[in-house]
Amino acid sequence: MKSVPDKATVQAQAKFKQAQRIHQQGQPARAKALLEAVIRMLPKHAEALMLLGLIAEQENDLQAAADLVERARSADPDNPVVHLCLGNIQNKQKKLHDASKSYSRAITLKADFVDAYYNCGVVLQELKEFDVAMLCYDKVVSIKPDHFEAYNNRGNVLRDLKQFEEALKSFDKAISLKPDNADAYYNSALVLQDLNELDAAMLCYDTALSLKPDLLQAYVNRSNTLKDLKRFDDALRSLDGAIVINPDFAEAHWNKSILLLLSGEFHEGWREFEWRWRWDKFPSPKRNFDQPLWTGNESIVGKTILLHSEQGLGDAIQFSRYAKLVSDAGFRVIFEVHRPLKSLFEHLSGVSQWVVMGDPLPPFDLHCPLLSLPFAFKTVERTIPASVPYLSGNATKVSEFEIRLGERKAPRIGLVWSGNQQHTNDHNRSIKLSDLLQQLPEGYQYVSLQKEIRPEDRAILESRPDLLSFGSELNDFSDTAALCELMDIIISVDTSVAHLAGALGKKVWILLPHMPDWRWLLDRDDSPWYPTATLYRQSSRGDWRGVLERVAADLQNEVSPALAFEASSAGPD
Numbered sequence: 001m002k003s004v005p006d007k008a009t010v011q012a013q014a015k016f017k018q019a020q021r022i023h024q025q026g027q028p029a030r031a032k033a034l035l036e037a038v039i040r041m042l043p044k045h046a047e048a049l050m051l052l053g054l055i056a057e058q059e060n061d062l063q064a065a066a067d068l069v070e071r072a073r074s075a076d077p078d079n080p081v082v083h084l085c086l087g088n089i090q091n092k093q094k095k096l097h098d099a100s101k102s103y104s105r106a107i108t109l110k111a112d113f114v115d116a117y118y119n120c121g122v123v124l125q126e127l128k129e130f131d132v133a134m135l136c137y138d139k140v141v142s143i144k145p146d147h148f149e150a151y152n153n154r155g156n157v158l159r160d161l162k163q164f165e166e167a168l169k170s171f172d173k174a175i176s177l178k179p180d181n182a183d184a185y186y187n188s189a190l191v192l193q194d195l196n197e198l199d200a201a202m203l204c205y206d207t208a209l210s211l212k213p214d215l216l217q218a219y220v221n222r223s224n225t226l227k228d229l230k231r232f233d234d235a236l237r238s239l240d241g242a243i244v245i246n247p248d249f250a251e252a253h254w255n256k257s258i259l260l261l262l263s264g265e266f267h268e269g270w271r272e273f274e275w276r277w278r279w280d281k282f283p284s285p286k287r288n289f290d291q292p293l294w295t296g297n298e299s300i301v302g303k304t305i306l307l308h309s310e311q312g313l314g315d316a317i318q319f320s321r322y323a324k325l326v327s328d329a330g331f332r333v334i335f336e337v338h339r340p341l342k343s344l345f346e347h348l349s350g351v352s353q354w355v356v357m358g359d360p361l362p363p364f365d366l367h368c369p370l371l372s373l374p375f376a377f378k379t380v381e382r383t384i385p386a387s388v389p390y391l392s393g394n395a396t397k398v399s400e401f402e403i404r405l406g407e408r409k410a411p412r413i414g415l416v417w418s419g420n421q422q423h424t425n426d427h428n429r430s431i432k433l434s435d436l437l438q439q440l441p442e443g444y445q446y447v448s449l450q451k452e453i454r455p456e457d458r459a460i461l462e463s464r465p466d467l468l469s470f471g472s473e474l475n476d477f478s479d480t481a482a483l484c485e486l487m488d489i490i491i492s493v494d495t496s497v498a499h500l501a502g503a504l505g506k507k508v509w510i511l512l513p514h515m516p517d518w519r520w521l522l523d524r525d526d527s528p529w530y531p532t533a534t535l536y537r538q539s540s541r542g543d544w545r546g547v548l549e550r551v552a553a554d555l556q557n558e559v560s561p562a563l564a565f566e567a568s569s570a571g572p573d
Contacts, residue, residue, distance in 0.1 A: 012041040016048050028055045046076035050085055057089055065089045080110035084119070091123055099123045114144050121153060130157050148177045152184050159191050167191045182212035189218070193225055196541055201225050216242045220255055227259060228515050228541070235259055250279035261518040270375035284310040287367070294366040296376030301330035303365040308336040309357060310369045312420075313477070314496035316341055317503050318519065318529060321390050322373035324350035334364055343478040344391060344500075384528045389505035397482035405468065405486060410445045411559040414487035415467075418454060419495030428513040429494045431544050433457040437464065439548035443561025449474075449483060449490065449497050488559055491551060494520070502530030509554075511547055514538040 015038050023031035032055050038048040053068035069086045076082055087102030103120035106113055121136030137154040140147050155170035168191050174184040189204035205222035208215055219242035226235035236259055242252040253275035260269030277286045287308060292298070294305055305326060309316040316338060327333050327350030336355045337345050346354065355361060368376060377383070405412070418430035437460070440446065448469040453461060461469055474480050477500060484490060484501050490508045492498040494517055501508035510533055512520055520527060520535055527533045534554075536547045 008041050012038045012045060012048075015041075016045065016051075019048070019051065023051065023055070028058060031055065044071075044075040046072045046079065046082065049075060050082055053085065053089070057092070062089055062093050066093065078109060080106040080113055080116065083109065084113070084116050087116070087119060087123075091119070096123050096127050100127070112143050114140055114147065117143070118147070118150055118153075121150070121157075125153060125157055125160075128160075130160050133157050134161075146177055148174050148181065148184075151177065152181075152187060155184075155187055155191070159187075159194065164191050164194050168195075180211055182208040182215055182218070185211065186215060186218050186221075189225070190221060193221070193228075198225050198229050202229075214245055216246060216249055216252070219245075220252055223252075223255060223259070230515075232259060232263055248278070250275045251281070254279050254282070258518045262516075262522060264381060264521055266374070266380045267378070270379065274372065274375060284369075287369070289367050291364060291367050293372070294368045294376060295372075296378065298366065300366070302332075303330075304332040304334060304363070306334045306336060306361065306364040306367040307373070308367060308369055309338055309341075310371055312423075312496065313338055313341060314499040315371060317344075317391070317477075317496060317499040319370040319373060320345060320348055321385050321387075321503070322370070322377065323348055324390070325377060325385055326350060326368075326373070327352075334362060336361065340476045343394070343476055344481055348391065381528050386528060386531055388531060389503060391481065391500070391503040393482040393485035393504065394478050397479060398485050401470070401483050401486055404470065404473075405445075405447070408445075410443060410561065411488045412447055412486060413440075413444045413555070413559075414447050414449045414484060414490040414492075414497075414501075416449050416490070416492035416495060416497045418450070418452075418457070419493060420452075421454070425513070425517070428515070428542075429517075431493060431511070431548075433460045435544060436548065437467070439545070439552050441552050441556055441561065444555070444559070447483070447487065449480060449487075449492070451480070489555070491555075498533075499530075502527070502533050505532050507532050507534075509534045509536060509551060511544070511551070512537045514541040514543070 015034050019031040019034035019038065022034065032052065035048045035052045035055075038045050039052070042048070049068050049072035053065045053072060056065035056068060066086065066089045069082060069089060073082045073086055083102045083106035087099040087106065090099035090102060100120055100123045103116045103123065106116035107120065110116070117136045117139045121133045121140065124133035124136060134154065134157050137150045137157065140150040141154070144150075151170050151174035155167045155174065158164075158167035158170055168188060171184050171188040171191065174181070175188070178184065185204045185208035189201045189208065192198070192201035192204060202222065202225055205218050205225065208218045209222070219238050223235040223238035226232075226238060236256060239252045239256045239259070242249050243256070253272050257269050257272035257275065260272060276282045291306070294300070307323060307326065323333055323335060332352050333350055334353045334355060335345065335348070335351045336357055339356050342354060342356055345351070353362065415436065417433050417436045419426055423429070446467045448461065448467060448471065450469070451471050451474040453469070453471055461467060470483060474483070480497060481500060481504060484497070484504055484506055487506060490497070490501040490506055491511070492501060492508060493511045494513075498508060498510045508530065510520070512535055514537070516537065519529060525535045525537075527535060536551055538544065539546050
């Protein structure tokens with residue numbers, strides 16, 4: 001026999017229905033008062049608790065919202081919608097693992113719950129659990145084949161998984177569902193860029209911007225594509241398009257600085273370079289000191305300045321040369337340095353006091369990041385402080401490595417073929433050791449200058465006893481510098497050791513990808529930063545073979561191999 005609800009229950013349910021209508025009419029405050037009355041009458045009224053939680057969420061009181069929906073879940077644990085709502089709130093709270101559990105529970109209770117699968121995929125994607133996110137999106141589109149957002153996000157996951165062709169198919173499906181949606185075209189362009197299909201990428205960026213002219217990030221990435229196509233004026237115009245829409249768009253200014261510096265337009269380039277501190281994704285955090293930033297204009301005689309490192313170790317090596325200029329201008333210089341560079345930099349000219357990054361700072365009057373010094377000094381190409389060497393290897397360590405290397409029977413060639421794998425451009429700048437060794441001629445003593453050896457290269461290295469390696473003995477850059485001092489030529493990809501060799505005044509051959517880092521400029525085989533450097537550039541994207549063939553030919557012309565070396569070393573009878 002069906003039970004008859006009591007009077008209080010009937011009244012509470014009527015108030016709840018009234019609250020629902022009022023909330024739908026856009027009057028959350030009145031709805032909230034009615035719902036609170038319902039809860040006083042029936043403390044475990046799950047629907048009222050959940051709607052109160054949603055109102056709290058709309059008011060951005062996320063903790064109250066979570067507490068209320070938790071109470072609703074306790075009152076009605078088998079309601080999948082309650083678990084979905086709780087997951088949404090936890091997602092906003094950035095409690096991503098909790099959110100994924102709530103969505104999973106909703107899915108368990110309702111096997112075809114599209115919203116729970118989709119939201120779970122979004123959270124897992126943010127957690128970088130890409131394989132499981134893919135399963136969620138696949139389930140969404142199997143239930144609802146016209147789910148545009150799932151195809152779009154699925155494409156982004158496939159791109160993260162480096163499955164570029166499959167990602168394109170997913171974006172194509174999204175576009176077929178919503179051909180007027182700019183996001184899917186934009187995402188397709190990113191994948192086409194990854195595939196080096198640059199002309200096709202440009203068409204997608206242009207379509208995205210025709211549909212959504214204020215899609216700022218599209219201007220930036222379109223500029224990157226134009227840069228790869230070496231259409232530098234067009235690339236600058238694309239960035240200017242974003243800046244016109246939003247003059248404070250820091251990423252566009254930062255990218256503009258890179259283009260200007262790459263093209264040798266230093267004056268405007270250094271000024272735009274300062275926008276890096278206003279870009280929230282810039283890899284080096286801004287240092288917020290009470291002391292003012294020195295920009296080259298303030299009176300400095302008798303004052304103390306803190307020079308502090310930023311970005312990578314190679315940047316610190318390249319721009320440490322400015323310490324002497326700062327000292328010559330009248331400053332007492334305190335230099336804050338990465339720990340691995342401390343012993344290398346100890347005898348750098350112009351520095352009065354050293355501080356290792358992370359240690360307490362002594363008193364100072366002004367400060368300047370290392371890469372802001374060219375801006376402060378208004379550096380142009382002809383005024384680059386390019387006197388080398390400005391660093392040197394420790395004499396004792398040089399002697400120790402001389403013994404380790406043994407008798408000189410052939411020219412010594414130092415090798416660096418890969419950099420930090422976390423570097424955003426590492427896939428373009430690093431080379432496989434096997435590819436490098438395949439092209440290098442015999443008759444030379446090759447020495448690895450790498451500290452970190454990737455697993456795929458270690459087996460090659462261990463199979464070549466003639467290729468000397470001291471990675472475990474390179475504790476910091478003073479050790480690497482000592483080993484570099486003993487080389488006749490250093491052959492390096494664009495990484496910190498290339499800068500070290502240049503700063504030591506060693507003959508260094510730097511192997512550059514088709515689109516180089518800004519500091520190497522364009523279409524030249526020399527560097528105004530390092531007079532002893534020779535630059536070997538890819539003639540087309542990914543063409544390391546052509547680069548290495550030129551290196552091998554030049555090596556044999558530049559330095560005699562072993563037999564000729566021994567004869568010249570022996571002298572006349």
